[in-house]
Amino acid sequence: MQQRVLITGAAGFLGSHLCDALLAEDKLVVGVDNFSTGDAANLAHLKNEARFEFIEQDICTPFDCGRVNYVFNFASPASPVDYARLGIETLLVGSAGTLNTLEIAKRYDAAYLHASTSECYGDPDVHPQVETYWGRVNPIGPRSVYDEAKRFSEAAVMAYNRYHGLDTRLVRIFNTYGPRLQANDGRVISNLLIQALSGKPLTVYGNGSHTRSFCYVSDLIDGIVRLSKSNEVLPVNIGNPVEWTILECAREVLEVTGSKAEIVFKDLPVDDPARRKPDITKAKTLLGWEPKVSLREGLEMSVGYFRECVERAAAKA
Ligand code: NAD
Numbered sequence: 001m002q003q004r005v006l007i008t009g010a011a012g013f014l015g016s017h018l019c020d021a022l023l024a025e026d027k028l029v030v031g032v033d034n035f036s037t038g039d040a041a042n043l044a045h046l047k048n049e050a051r052f053e054f055i056e057q058d059i060c061t062p063f064d065c066g067r068v069n070y071v072f073n074f075a076s077p078a079s080p081v082d083y084a085r086l087g088i089e090t091l092l093v094g095s096a097g098t099l100n101t102l103e104i105a106k107r108y109d110a111a112y113l114h115a116s117t118s119e120c121y122g123d124p125d126v127h128p129q130v131e132t133y134w135g136r137v138n139p140i141g142p143r144s145v146y147d148e149a150k151r152f153s154e155a156a157v158m159a160y161n162r163y164h165g166l167d168t169r170l171v172r173i174f175n176t177y178g179p180r181l182q183a184n185d186g187r188v189i190s191n192l193l194i195q196a197l198s199g200k201p202l203t204v205y206g207n208g209s210h211t212r213s214f215c216y217v218s219d220l221i222d223g224i225v226r227l228s229k230s231n232e233v234l235p236v237n238i239g240n241p242v243e244w245t246i247l248e249c250a251r252e253v254l255e256v257t258g259s260k261a262e263i264v265f266k267d268l269p270v271d272d273p274a275r276r277k278p279d280i281t282k283a284k285t286l287l288g289w290e291p292k293v294s295l296r297e298g299l300e301m302s303v304g305y306f307r308e309c310v311e312r313a314a315a316k317a
């Protein structure tokens with residue numbers, strides 16, 4: 001029988017790509033979103049797709065989407081700028097929202113996959129980050145509304161697995177980018193591409209020596225779909241292990257866009273993790289997965305989308 005799946009956060013960057021991937025597998029997809037950080041434009045291409053249904057809904061309020069076989073819980077503000085702006089909402093969606101979606105999975109005996117994050121590792125003193133590392137998170141700092149909500153969600157997912165026998169998965173996602181990333185959400189790749197394409201100075205926080213490991217969206221979605229079909233209950237890192245300093249990343253953006261914009265240095269946000277790099281041995285062994293797209297290729301595939309964002313903003317101004 002055709003599978004019916006629920007995707008929360010469907011109008012967001014990753015949620016909308018996941019909708020496409022699961023529709024490509026001929027599933028019936030129910031997308032839920034309250035548009036707090038998402039955009040209806042990310043789902044506009046599915047307007048006439050009979051296998052896709054959309055419900056505008058805040059997942060912090062209990063809801064029923066009818067029988068489903070799988071729940072993919074992706075709803076949450078995700079960029080440091082968004083979750084600083086929406087602090088209480090972020091705590092709520094990562095607690096009440098996660099519990100409500102776990103209840104749906106329990107009601108229909110559906111499998112459940114939760115979008116967790118490398119933020120669970122905080123500012124790590126183990127490098128690269130392996131899934132067995134418990135992390136170094138500041139529980140009261142400005143990032144804690146996101147980090148602790150995500151850690152609560154992981155605990156809730158494990159509890160539903162232990163106490164209710166729910167069939168669960170946890171993916172720890174490392175920085176992912178690509179088309180449909182919100183142009184104004186302050187994340188580093190969107191900021192740098194938009195700045196380069198509009199000839200504005202590229203903002204590098206701190207001295208640019210902080211590192212991140214950037215995964216292109218198609219690689220990430222491939223890993224998540226594979227994880228959803230595996231039997232692994234414990235967290236699995238999905239990310240690209242090639243580590244870049246932010247300064248190197250800014251220079252790569254300038255090369256890809258051909259921009260002559262300058263690089264300017266700004267204050268480093270509080271508790272900004274110094275290093276991030278996933279150990280992906282588990283994903284490789286368990287899922288036969290590893291990323292295929294280099295940062296250079298991924299940036300090249302993203303430029304068209306961000307150029308359209310710049311042109312749309314210019315037309316509005
Ligand atoms: P996004 O902001 O583009 O998407 C999140 C979506 O969730 C938005 O459409 C938003 O409107 C929706 N949402 C938020 N609160 C909601 C609520 N209460 N009810 C219903 N919908 C709600 O962000 P994204 O990058 O697509 O992230 C998706 C998920 O992946 C998030 O859970 C995020 O924490 C996780 N994640 C993303 C990254 C990344 O690099 N993109 C890294 C780690 C984890």
Ligand code: UDP
Nearest residue numbers: 080186187188189191203204205210246272
């Ligand atoms: N960053 C930067 N310039 C920007 C935006 C972000 O130098 O315009 C830095 C930020 O301080 C962090 C890294 O880039 O060290 C990644 O930031 P992002 O907000 O994308 O995600 P994070 O991994 O911190 O959640």
